[in-house]
Amino acid sequence: MWQNIIERLPNMLGIVCTILTVVIPYSVYKVNQELHKIGDPAWKKENNN
Numbered sequence: 505m506w507q508n509i510i511e512r513l514p515n516m517l518g519i520v521c522t523i524l525t526v527v528i529p530y531s532v533y534k535v536n537q538e539l540h541k542i543g544d545p546a547w548k549k550e551n552n553n
Contacts, residue, residue: 514522
């Protein structure tokens with residue numbers, strides 16, 4: 505039974521690539537947010553009142 509389950513699992517490269525398809529875009533998004541927070545001019549920032 506366990507042999508059937510193990511045979512159906514993707515190989516390690518497939519698992520790593522799947523994880524990277526989520527981690528890389530999310531990291532770029534968060535870095536972009538931080539850069540905007542630091543570098544945007546005052547007139548472009550939102551009022552948080």
